[in-house]
Amino acid sequence: MTDPAAVAHDEAYRIEGPAPTLSEPRRVWQLARVLAATDWKVRFFGSALGYVWSLLRPLLLFGILYLVFSEIVGLGDEVVAYPIQLLSAMMLYFFFSEVTGGALTSLVDRQSLVRKIGFPRMVVPLSVGMIGVLNLALNALVLVVFVALQQVEPRWTWLLVPIPVALVALFALGAGLMLSALYVRFRDVRPVWDVATQALFYATPILYPAERIIDESQTLASLAMVNPLAALIQTTRHWLLGPGVPSAVETAGSWGFLLIPAAIFVAVIAGGFWLFERTAPVAAEQL
């Protein structure tokens, strides 16, 4: 489908309503970038520290959680580099919840545009994803500092870390597309998702390391890995810290078991794109 604002001046084309995606990725990219840039600005409008908050907030949260669960509850005892495990998992989880939560309301938040211009709708949730990635990159700087402070031994698997991170981003986008499409019609998707992300926080090995669940029960550890986010976070930790931290396969118990989160991963992304593709063209009249 063609975007009526992006054609050449002499090009004839058919107008078929708003496109969910676009054949012209450059334009989608540019539109999403402009939206993301202004959103970024608005977010810190009137705050003295500005984007420093996007570093400070997760850092303070991390400080609290670390203090409570490592020093008081003692979850970190006899675990390899617990602060790094906690911080890396938190970063990925917050990224996921920020992108999905932001994407959820994005079409509705942007309705002034959606109701008046026939631009490719994918731009809207995509801009939310961009901001999430930017935040994640800033947080990664903090992680680098901690990795240096903890004197973690460098290893070649660090080069692989971007893979699970990119997959988390893709997963978040798929879920975000699905949620944003649903939210246009059903406004109670939002409280449901608020609760669901809370549940996800405790269901995912973030506060507690995977080693602890394996010690507790292998069945429980396998169950935890059903969640694709958990499997990806565990993989990130493993590649970051080495064999001392169990990989997703070791936690799940077998390779075959990981087919379940893989299937969920694919289903969420495919379902998200499919639903968005169906809903986006009629979003303007349902808002």
Add this chain to the structure above:
Amino acid sequence: MPPDLALRASGVSKAFQLPQERVHTLKERVLHPTRGRTYERLQALGDATFDIPRGEFFGIVGRNGSGKSTLMKCLAGVYRADGGEIYARGRIAPFIELGVGFNPELTARDNVMINAVMLGLTRQQALERYDDIIAFAELEEFQDLVLKNYSSGMQVRLAFAVMVHVDADILLIDEVLAVGDAAFQQKCHDALNAAREAGRTILLVTHDMDQVERFCDRAMLLDHGTMVAIGPAREVARKYMQLNFASPEDVETVPELPAGTVGDGTATIVDAWYQDAIGTRSGALPQGESCALVMRVQFDAPAEKPAFGFTLRDDSRRRVLSVTSEWDETQAADYEAGDLVDVWVSFDNWFTPGRYFLSAHVTRPGGNGDALAMREDVSSMIVTGARSGGGVVDVPHAFGHRLAARAGERIGT
């Protein structure tokens, strides 16, 4: 699509499903799986078929809820039409529901950037044109103000400024010229004229028939989602007036002349006519002689110092004369219910020979007062005269000539 067309719509239709009870929550869905399925189908637009040549200024008129905005949104690609096909050539810039989609939380600067890029500029181009856009909107002092602090007039100015600066080939404009002060309206008119000169195609949705007659080459009249007329702007404008004020069952059956009296019931224009120099009612007036336009008004309710006005239009619907008693306080008077009054205006008839149509109106005093009564094209007259220079008026004139130099006598030859 033929190369000389900017837009082609064939059989475009759009219906909305309006649930009797809108299902907004999953709980309602679960508890009442059948409720909310009873949709009321609103056919907002049905079978719209038309071609718009490149460079045309095309008006879309119709009453509220007649499907104008739905059509515009289908053309802009905001809605997906249920049936039919729309083809376009060139870039489209929409200006729908008084705007291009501003975010009230952002500054004018950010909004302009977003919308300029949305409407087809690259970021670089948007940056380059930003100053022009702000200057056009005359909002230099307010450019870093968050938009929610703007007045609605200022927002419309900004939106219009963005739209005319994005190089679109086709402009879709929904009701803009009604907003803004007189100076900005003039600026909009100038911008639209410039766009038209530059060969852009413009679609204008409006309720103002003067605009339709002034700007549009052709126009289309929509009623209840159906096209009831398409053709020369003047004819469509007249159909609209009939539809709007006479509310007939079927527009097509309404006779062309005379249009009915409209107003709020305070007064009725019983008649209006032309008089020649000696006060005889006449349909043919010789050019150069004194004449008068007269209306007879019946008051059905008391009226305080109403203003009486006459408008003369020529064959091509140009307003050649528009006068009102508003400024002549010696003629202001109060009337009781039941009063019958004749009002006239006399002048020397210097109109160019041709046919003229007389409209009369009675309004409340004060600026654009509400119409107490109005009657379009009550009667027509012919100005007779031997000579016609082709202008609208032939003001008394005299030629002169003087030979500056005889051939062969010029200095230096």
